[in-house]
Amino acid sequence: MFSDAFGTDSFLLLTALLLFSGVFVAKFSSRWGIPALILFILVGMLFGSDGLGIVYFSDAGTAQTIGIFALVIILFEGGLHTKWDTVRAVAVPSLSLATFGVLLTSLMVGLASYLLFDFTLLESLLFGAIVGSTDAAAVFAALKERNIKAKMGATLEAESGTNDPMAVFLTLSLIELITTEGTSVWFLIPTFFLQMGLGIIIGIILGKIASFSINRIKLDSSALYPLLSVAFALATYGVTAFVGGSGFLGVYVAALVIGNSELTYRYSIFQFNEGFAWMAQILMFVILGLLVFPGELFSAPIMLNGLLLSIVLIVIARPIAVFLSLIKMNYSVKEKLFISWAGLRGAVPIVLATFPIVEGLENSQALFNLVFFVVLTSALVQGSTISLVAKKMKLVGPKKDVPHHSIELISMGNAKAEMIQYQTNQESAVVGQKLRDVSFPNRANISAIIRDNEVITPYGETEIHAGDFLYILVEDKHKEDLKKTLEKRVKRSKAKNKEKGAYF
Structure with missing residues (x-):
């Protein structure tokens, strides 16, 4: 394999260079409008025998x-x-x-x-x-x-x-x-x-x-x-x-x-x-x-x-x-x-x-x-x-909202609790309500809200907006109750929001 042609140190360095190249290529592929796989393949060609000649691989x-x-x-x-x-x-x-x-x-x-x-x-x-x-x-x-x-x-x-x-x-x-x-x-x-x-x-x-x-x-x-x-x-x-x-x-x-x-x-x-x-x-x-x-x-x-x-x-x-x-x-x-x-x-x-x-x-x-x-x-x-x-062809759907924040989503196995992520939308019943007016199951607390990529510390007077990412800490035994509550509150728009609702 590759290590036959290189010493261990050189092989590891080459692997690092290939991964670095792949990571940076992935970053710029969408900006350039070129699929990442094309650029990954070109990286391989560049390192190959017909490119820079660093690696000869034909297996x-x-x-x-x-x-x-x-x-x-x-x-x-x-x-x-x-x-x-x-x-x-x-x-x-x-x-x-x-x-x-x-x-x-x-x-x-x-x-x-x-x-x-x-x-x-x-x-x-x-x-x-x-x-x-x-x-x-x-x-x-x-x-x-x-x-x-x-x-x-x-x-x-x-x-x-x-x-x-x-x-x-x-x-x-x-x-x-x-x-x-x-x-x-x-x-x-x-x-x-x-x-x-x-x-x-x-x-x-x-x-x-x-x-x-x-x-x-x-x-x-x-x-x-x-x-x-x-x-x-x-x-x-x-x-x-x-x-x-x-x-x-x-x-x-x-x-x-x-x-x-x-x-x-x-x-x-x-x-x-x-x-x-x-x-x-x-x-x-x-x-x-x-x-x-x-x-x-x-x-x-x-x-x-x-x-x-x-x-x-x-x-x-x-x-x-x-x-x-x-x-x-x-x-x-x-x-x-x-x-x-x-x-x-x-x-x-x-x-x-x-x-x-x-x-x-x-x-x-x-x-x-x-x-x-x-x-x-x-x-x-x-x-x-x-x-x-x-x-x-007018087949474009709603813009995908992908959270880019750094809150760690965790399951606390020994404590038998989990942090649930839920994204609101225009049809969510909780939108427009203050936290103190929303009835969540016992042992379920909103720990953080992400709005426009900024962290908001929640308190009773905080109003929920469409597009907010809610992070709800809940014990495992109450997780199903929380799920039912959230689904009930968005029931009227369920068909539209299956992909944008809670991530359980």
Whole structure:
């Protein structure tokens, strides 16, 4: 690996430089309007042998392992933050896009590559399968702080979180068809349903076990609870894959279960996993950038062919697949066009493109370079214009209010108490009331209010404003009563505020 070429000190320094580069790149990506993954990949290329020549890295197997590990962490973090009430409303269309849509996209892109280039039919279909799915890392990052309408964001996030199993299944099945004589396509079909079923079932079971364990096990340090959650994420992938299920689907389902459960140390777990997911994302894309050789990637044949395939994917295959997948579902033409445009490709196709290399398939390097170029094109063209397209199509929702204050959200495990964050809005019944007039359950006290990023010390005469972040200290046994009180007070606007209400 890397340490073979460097001493330990040099390896650690190089790792620090890569992380520094990734962190500063992430800071400026939104300002420049360029998706972070593009800049992470460019950092890898810069450090690689065709750049500054600091690192020579060509181990596709190691890149594949790192990529799968990072994707597990990213999927887990995305699932933790996904509200079930939001996803439930778009579950059917999202699953249709994640299965039927991926299949249609793969077939159309595969047939196009067969007609345009000198690939066999199976190699062409393999290429289509590799680029057929949208990417969770790219989609989660692109939508995180953009004010896209809730329905659109939920559909895209649920699709990207659940479509990896179809892409992985198609890729591995086609590799098996290419490498193993006598393999039957019809035998592979029930395998897909088995993988999906096992992924869902094991994900639900381990998600419930994880939630129960986090709440009931008393650990010596609160810092161990986030690590316990990560252990469950990795275990879910490993167990599900071991029994023949879809590990990625299992991880996403488990994260949904955990994220929508009552959790001790909830905020510590969420904050740790968010930071860990950023680190995994930086590491993954930098490694993938190191793996590619720009001299080969930006050669005239790869660029020309990759551009043609990108046009087929973005302009033809993806829109057709979206429109057919969403027939007779409650989506307007504008919404379907936006979903088509926001179907970003990212790490998953690149990681899947390493599988043919590891298996030693003919033309595997050409496939990898084409996939890489298509991903760069998709991320650069589509990823940098999502907000603009949403605005032009009038699919922009309310501005996302993200607290940037420094109050530490804590669960006091031994004291059996927790600090709850709740954001008010124009429809909240408590807005306009003074604290002394609001009836909270016993043992529930507002400890602080954040208004316009400033801390306000609450007292009886303090009036609650729309957009305030309330921090309420409550004993665990009264937490449900507080939740019911807050939900009751916003009942009339529940449909509008599911995503903006309390974070329990």
